[in-house]
Amino acid sequence: MNIFIDYRSRVPIYEQIKKEIILAVSRGELKPEEQLPSLRALSAELSVNINTIKRSFSELEDEGIIYSVAGKGSFISDRAELDSYVEASLRSFSEAVKNAKKLGVDKEELATIIFNIYGDGSDKND
C-alpha cells in the first residue's frame, strides 16, 4: 500500500493513513470498487494496531470514500467524492498565505515557491 507513517509527526497515525488513501484515490492509484488491504493485513504491514486502522477506515467510510462489508473487506467507493478534501486543502493553503503575509513575506516569494513545486510547465513531479 505504500503508506509511510511519520511517528515523529504530531499528526495522528489514523489521520496520516486517511490522507495517504485519499491521495492514492486522487492520483487514480486506487480505483472505484478496488479492494483495500484487510484491517489485519494493513495492521501487520504498518505495525499499527488494528483499532487504529479501523478508525481510519471508519472515518473514510463516514466520509464516503470507502465502504466496508463484514466478511468481504473494504473497497473504494463507487463515486468517491474528493471535493471536500480539495476544499480543506485550499482552506489550509489560504491560512498559510495569510500567515506568511502577516510575517511580511512578499507575495512574489510565494509565487516562486508555487512555481518551483509545480514545475515550469513540463511534467516534473514534487
Added chain:
Amino acid sequence: MNIFIDYRSRVPIYEQIKKEIILAVSRGELKPEEQLPSLRALSAELSVNINTIKRSFSELEDEGIIYSVAGKGSFISDRAELDSYVEASLRSFSEAVKNAKKLGVDKEELATIIFNIYGDGSDKND
C-alpha cells in the same frame, strides 16, 4: 494585549499566545525593549492559568524573541530575530502547495487565492 484565544482550536493555548506575540513583533506593534504584560496580568486578562502563560514566555525566551528578568518583567528582545518563524511559515506554505498539487488543484487557482489575500496591489488587509 489584543490576544484572542480560540478554545475550540486544536492549537494549544500556549502556542496561540506565542504566535500572537510573534505577529505583534512582526507588525512592529511590540518594539525592542518594550515590556510585556506580567505573567499574572496576562493570566488574569486572558483567563488562562499563569503556568500556561509562563510556558509561552519561556519558549519565546528560548527562541530569542523575548527575555525575562525576575522581579522586573518580560521584554521584547533587543534583536528579536523572526527569520526562523518566516522560514517555518514558508515551510508550511510549501506543504500546503504540495498537498493541493497532489489533490489535482491547478496552480492558477492557488495564484488566485494569493492575489485575493494580498490584494491587487493597493493597501487592503486580510
Added chain:
DNA sequence: TAACTGTGCTATCACAGATATTACAGTTAT
C-alpha cells in the same frame, strides 16, 4: 516593609491517541 516581578516545583485532572485482548458476526472456499 509591601507589592510587585519571574521562577520552580509538585500534584491533579481531562482528553486524545494508541495499544492489547476478547468476542461476535458475515463471507468464502474446501
Added chain:
DNA sequence: ATAACTGTAATATCTGTGATAGCACAGTTA
C-alpha cells in the same frame, strides 16, 4: 460443517500533552 478469512464491537490499559491549582522562593522597586 469446517477453516480461514473478512469487518465489527466492546473493554481496559498505557501514555503523552495540555491545562489547571497551589505553594514557595528569589529578585526589584518604591
